[in-house]
Amino acid sequence: MAARIGVVTFPGTLDDQDAARAVRIAGAEPVPLWHADTDLHGVEAVVLPGGFSYGDYLRAGAIAALSPVMSSIKAAAAEGLPVLGICNGFQVLCEAHLLPGTLMRNEKRRFHCSVPELVVESNDTVWTCAMTQGERLRIAAKHGEGNYVADEATLARIEANNQVVFRYGVNPNGSAHDIAGVTNEAGNVVGLMPHPEHSVEELTGGSTDGLAFFSSLLRFLTAQAS
Known part of the structure; x- marks a missing residue:
């Protein structure tokens, strides 16, 4: 039976269908989760996709962090539920204090769009356990x-604490220590700015390196079930 992975939609989310497609391509079942719903429907992991939740009013991710679904996700994450925050989802996780730090305007005040090289700093997380430390991935980014x-x-x-999960090969936005993604201390919650769901097919992304996130999750879930 395919693993069930929740994909959250907030008002203003753009990439929920892309995330659901990536989950499907990886061999799992995407389960839609609405921002106002407190029921996680028994999912085995959650993806917070990119976009502009609540129009990025106040701060990016600040309002979404207070939504009903996030209360349930925070409680489940504390019990070990794997959670991946992508771009705006990363911002939401930081605003919800599930991850340390925060995300600010890019250093040069310009929107960044490219396929940067990411260096895997830690494979000691649910979402990177199928990767190799030092491995270089090409993952689409837009923020x-x-x-x-x-x-x-x-x-x-x-x-x-080895909580820096990814660094940029070339820093596109001024991030401290070239940080592109971090994890919580337990390793079950990961956030990053680049979009692995946009790098799962050669035809559209020029790279399939994003699949490694989902294969890592499925490896972890399989090991947990055995």
Whole structure:
């Protein structure tokens, strides 16, 4: 039976259907989750996709972090539910304090769109366990507020705890320490600015490296079930 992976839709979400398609291509079953719904419908993992939740009013992800579905996701994540936040989803996870740091406007105040090279810093997470440390992935990116910011104490802590999951090969947005993605201490919640769901087919993304996120999750779920 295929793993059931929830894909959340907030008002303003753009990439929920892309995320659902990526889940399907990876061999799992996408389950739609609405922002106002507190029921996670028994999913085995959750993806928070990209877009402009609630129009990015106040701060990107700030209102979405207070939505009913996030209350359920926070409780489930504390119990070990795997959660992946992509772009705006990463911003939501930071605003919900499921991940350290925050995302600010890109350093040069310009919207960034490219297929950057990411360096895998940690494969000790649910979403990267099928990857190799030091591996380089090509993952599509598109964001205006992807500049990862944290105070020096937080940066020192996440570096020491191996919570930096990805770094940019070439920093496109001014992120501290070239950080492209981080994890919580337990390794079940991961957020990153680039879009793995846009890099699952050669035809549209020029790379299938994004599939490694979902194959990592499925490897973890299979191991948990055995």
